[in-house]
Amino acid sequence: MKKHIVLLPGDGIGTEVMEAAKEVLTTIADEFNHSFSYEVHDIGGVAIDFHGTPLPKQTVEACNNADAVLLGAVGGPKWDQLPSHLRPEKGLLGIRKALDLFANLRPVKSFDHLLHASPLKEELVKGSDLLIVRELTGGLYFGTPSERQQNGQSVVDTLFYTRQEIERIVDKAFQCAQTRRKHLTSVDKANVLESSKLWREIVEEKKQQYPEVTVEHLLVDAAAMKLITNPTQFDVIVTENMFGDILSDEASVLTGSLGMLPSASLREDGVGLYEPVHGSAPDIAGQGKANPIAMILSSAMMLRHSFGLDEEARLIEETVESILNAGFHTADLNMKSGQQIGTVEMTQLIVESI
Amino acid sequence: MKKHIVLLPGDGIGTEVMEAAKEVLTTIADEFNHSFSYEVHDIGGVAIDFHGTPLPKQTVEACNNADAVLLGAVGGPKWDQLPSHLRPEKGLLGIRKALDLFANLRPVKSFDHLLHASPLKEELVKGSDLLIVRELTGGLYFGTPSERQQNGQSVVDTLFYTRQEIERIVDKAFQCAQTRRKHLTSVDKANVLESSKLWREIVEEKKQQYPEVTVEHLLVDAAAMKLITNPTQFDVIVTENMFGDILSDEASVLTGSLGMLPSASLREDGVGLYEPVHGSAPDIAGQGKANPIAMILSSAMMLRHSFGLDEEARLIEETVESILNAGFHTADLNMKSGQQIGTVEMTQLIVESI
Ligand SMILES: [Mg+2]
Ligand SMILES: [Mg+2]
Known part of the structure; x- marks a missing residue:
């Protein structure tokens, strides 16, 4: 299968987690004989810095010609004082509207190894x-x-x-x-x-x-x-x-894994925008600490909902789950046991297991 | 202080818990030298049976002339098949509207002795x-x-x-x-x-x-x-x-004590309707098992919000809390330890402690 994907890394940890998702997608393409091509564009704060607007025209055009769009995250303290029409978030609202994305899909899944982080009693939330x-x-x-x-x-x-x-x-x-x-x-x-x-x-x-x-x-x-x-x-x-x-x-x-939640926003023809639920986390940006799992699971949603590649999506999801269950985790998960690793190591583990 | 209170016991366990609240109010009146008079009227299913309508005119008139209204609960399987304008719930909506109750007050408080029943982790909800x-x-x-x-x-x-x-x-x-x-x-x-x-x-x-x-x-x-x-x-x-x-x-x-939650609905002049959040529980009606605490706490809210009797309200609330903390509970609370008692015994305990 041949697909063209627009990548909008955005601000903060957006760049790091997007890199991770791209690596995973490249591995999937090799494994299953697909051909994914990529085109990177600016959105949010970085677009304000380089183009004077959170949603440049060429970004919209590229998204309109893509088979699917992956978005990292937008925003940060650097742009907080700008007038409201120039805020990074306007880029996000703008692209959702420009693409006529009518369906927002938000999966929530509990991971057995993360139940301690849930506000709910473990026996209640387990298996959600x-x-x-x-x-x-x-x-x-x-x-x-x-x-x-x-x-x-x-x-x-x-x-x-x-x-x-x-x-x-x-x-x-x-x-x-x-x-x-x-x-x-x-x-x-x-x-x-x-x-x-x-x-x-x-x-x-x-x-x-x-x-x-x-x-x-x-x-x-x-x-x-x-x-x-x-x-x-x-x-x-x-x-x-x-x-x-x-x-x-x-x-x-509910599940204590907010940092792991992906999302999809779909157009009627199946084109979609896929992004993590978490934000740009400017406090840890550039430190290699970011949890790439929400972005990686967002790319799995893309494979399923825009490309119909359910087997490939499932493989990514099962791999992520098995790595978490083996005790590997990033700093945000605040776990007492297991092994804490960074963005690159987590991505590497996932890529190798696929 | 002299106050006239309309009691609308309604259906199911409404009668039993209303009896309990009235006993507590009588004790408070004795203790603090107030004079509360009562007038009982029909609402909900019982009003349908006796008057052919869930909200008889004389009920509305009586409420309009009262200083406050206590309501038990309405509804039950007996009336579930009636056309929607004749359902017991219409009585409830109707009386709220007739009295122009614009403010709904819903307190939620955790009880240390009931934290095991909360869906949240105990350390998180404790003290809410x-x-x-x-x-x-x-x-x-x-x-x-x-x-x-x-x-x-x-x-x-x-x-x-x-x-x-x-x-x-x-x-x-x-x-x-x-x-x-x-x-x-x-x-x-x-x-x-x-x-x-x-x-x-x-x-x-x-x-x-x-x-x-x-x-x-x-x-x-x-x-x-x-x-x-x-x-x-x-x-x-x-x-x-x-x-x-x-x-x-x-x-x-959140607190696992849904059966204990009172509520108030207020008019601008301070007249109010007070009722438990729970329903009429037809499955246990007439068995002496009903938990009267939500109704009793509703009457405490009446003392505070309609009559300005904060000290009296607080006394009821603290008494309820101390009895729960001593391990006494009704069947609905599903506790492993402590002593299970019925509606009348629970009421008696509260009355004696006041
Ligand atoms: Mg929201
Ligand atoms: Mg409601």
Whole structure:
């Protein structure tokens, strides 16, 4: 398979973890006889420094012509005082919008060797393996009007969805569930919101097309509880933009491995942007300490969701898991036993095991 | 002090726990020389059975003339098949609305003796003592339009607030913080929502009036994380209706004592409705097993928030805590050690200790 990948390392540890992901991808390409080509572009703070904008036009163009995009991280204290339209984060929001990425996929998986770092009791969180599918371009964060009214005496925001926007995210979630444990939890507030009632109707309609997937509806407040009391009950969760924003961040801290979480944001044709959930960690940038696993797992998600290479993705994921279970870890994981190693050694271990 | 209290026991264990709260209140009245009078009315399933509606007119009238209202719980399988306007829950929503209860107060406190029941690691949750102040009458759950549009091809809900609605809930939260540890966390999504920007401005304005309270702003997704990773950092949290719905339910499971949580819903003049967070538990109704503590703590909240009797409220709360710490518990707490007792014995113990 021949694929062209745009790499946006960004700021801080972004460069180091991107290097790691590229090495892993090169190994996979050799092993499975694929041909991946790469093109590096600027985004975030580094783009402000070199181009005067967090999202240069050539970056957008390159991404639009790519089969997939890998992003490291953006931001740092150097750019914190800039006016808001010039912040590094605007580059990230801008590229998501420019690519029309409507589906945000956030997997959360517990690693047996890291359970001590979870805020939850180990027996409760052990075995958790869930995927939150969040609608990313509609809902309350984008609807209009969103403005002051009555001379500033009142304010309004608008939650708007078209049927088609709900259908495509629900389809995506069913497709994800089919490749996993075949259970879908649709989260809404259908006892109150009209948009949630339509959401629930569409899930009910769509489930006819995916008969092997079992479907459960859960109110968002109950979902916020059950993520904590029973995280292993979930497989795929699908929900609208704002609920997904809250629940995916809530879920991200459950397993104690926030630094290891990948994410994907997908366009309808399968092109996607893949990035770690963690930030640019300017405090440890350039020291060779950064944990490359979230970026490496993001590249595994790219293989699965943009290229359909499920076997290759699984190999990366299983390799990472076996190395963690052997006790190897980076400094951020704060482990009492096992062997602490740096970015390069961790990457080397993964590459050699593949 | 002379006060008139309406009691709405409702369904299931509502009757049993209401009896317990009344006994405790009678003891407090004797002890502190107050005169509390009571009037019992129907709500929920029992009101459907006797009056054909979950919220009879005489119940609303009585509540409107009361100094405060205590509510047990509503609902049960007997009424689950009725059309939605005739469900017991409609009685609850109806009375909240009829009384114009704009502030929902949900305290969450960990009890040292119950930490084993928490989903969180004990060292993390120990010492948690927070209060969520949720706006209850505005925001996304009540704004218009809330409807299908374009022949069912799209849907809209509306998040609307007046400046005055935000000001009164923020004032209430500052006042609560003043009587506690004097820290207020305001939760919003000010990086995206216009309503949250106004919310944050109002909190900033108001804090001038409460100089002894320290104020922190937190985005709702970050708040959903920090409630889990660092629950002891919070004192009072104030937030709008929907965010409060999600976060208060999330917070309710942190300490493992969901069956012990009280709540208050307040009107601007101080009249309030007080009820346990738990439901009517039809499976154990009438067996004398119900845990009366959430209802008793709800009556303590009534003394504090509607009657200004802080000393009396504190006495009830400290008594409950000391009895739990002595190892006494009801069946729901599922404890390995200590002594299991029923509703009447637990109430008796509390009454005798007061
Ligand atoms: Mg978020
Ligand atoms: Mg709720």
